[in-house]
Amino acid sequence: MSLDTSILLWINGHHAEWADTFFWTVSRARTWIPLYVLLAGLVAYRYRNWKTVLLILVGFGVAVGLSDWICSGVLKPLVCRLRPTHEPSIDPLHLVKGYIGGKYGFCSSHAANTMAVGGLFSLLYRNKTATVGLMTWVALNAYSRMYLGVHYPSDILCGLLIGSLFAAVVYAALVRLGIDRLRRGDGGAALQGGS
DSSP, rough: HHHHHHHHHHHHSOHHHHHHHHHHHOOOOGGGGGHHHHHHHHHHHBBBBBHHHHHHHHHHHHHHHHHHHIIIIIHHHOEEEEEOOGGGOOOOOOTTTEEEEOOOOOOOOHHHHHHHHHHHHHHOOOOHHHHHHHHHHHHHHHHHHTTSSSHHHHHHHHHHHHHHHHHHHHHHHHHHGGGOOTTTTTOSSOOOTTT
């Protein structure tokens, strides 16, 4: 706990006006709507038909939905670990726009959800540049939550692990359904189970 707090205070303590604006913007979900549209477009381009694309997009919804539910619906109320911004024993944190988040912070839904998206897309698309870009996006989101003072590093780490788990589980389910045979140009038939 003391190491967790020390790392958080170091990150939160190194702030600047430009960084406040930058990490506030990075942390907002709607900032990334254009990225989600781009990823959906790349999935549509890579795979053959609308049914396949729809199935993959549902897979993204399942991965993010389960990640978010485990973090916010199960672990936060079960563990009841106060966010740093609600913890009275922590020295005053640098707050941006007075943002303190909800009462509990373990574990980070932001980290889990972004990792679920980034991890699943990377597994599906298998492109080094796209993977590096998405993992940079995940890292920025994770760092922004500590910069804003609303999560400890262990909250972030746990969220990343949960997001990775559900990305892998959904990817494995999609592979079992034959998704890997349905890339543009592979000559695979539409989803037909055992063929």
